[in-house]
Amino acid sequence: GQQVMQIPQYQHVQEGEDFTTYCNSSTTLSNIQWYKQRPGGHPVFLIQLVKSGEVKKQKRLTFQFGEAKKNSSLHITATQTTDVGTYFCAGISDYKLSFGAGTTVTVRA
């Protein structure tokens, strides 16, 4: 079955620095979604990528979908304390989301 791997599992970032989390699928994805879960909260939808090579930006967040539609990345610039949380990618197959393990981000002020 479809498996979505996400690295790194943990990311400790100095405030103001950039970081990237990567998502890789064992199969070609029709689309990929990214969610953010704050500590003690629930996953909240961030964005969806559909097209091969697609790049989308949300303020300091840049999302990319690989040309082969088997990998994706989330890059955050100038990290702020509000970026704390766990970022999940999720591959879509037959209306079913397969989540990566998530990257948990902590920020040093």
Place this chain on the structure above:
Amino acid sequence: KAGVTQTPRYLIKTRGQQVTLSCSPISGHRSVSWYQQTPGQGLQFLFEYFSETQRNKGNFPGRFSGRQFSNSRSEMNVSTLELGDSALYLCASSPRTSVYNEQFFGPGTRLTVL
């Protein structure tokens, strides 16, 4: 629109008992999916209901079951609870008009099995 609601928010049970969790989706959403979240296994898909029919099922034992009512509200049941069932159970709703629909998650039910 009101968001996805789940009840109860917290639950403590003992091994061998059964539990029923409830989820009310966003108005107009006909799809409800359930996920189990644990520190060790992450977010794992349990099942999805659409128009009162189970459309997808994850790799969980038969002790985990669910149903959906005509008003789209959904319940999931876990029988013969085990310690390993302690987790955050998340419900998510979607209009399911397209495979590209985002999912809206509820706050979850934190189940502790003693």
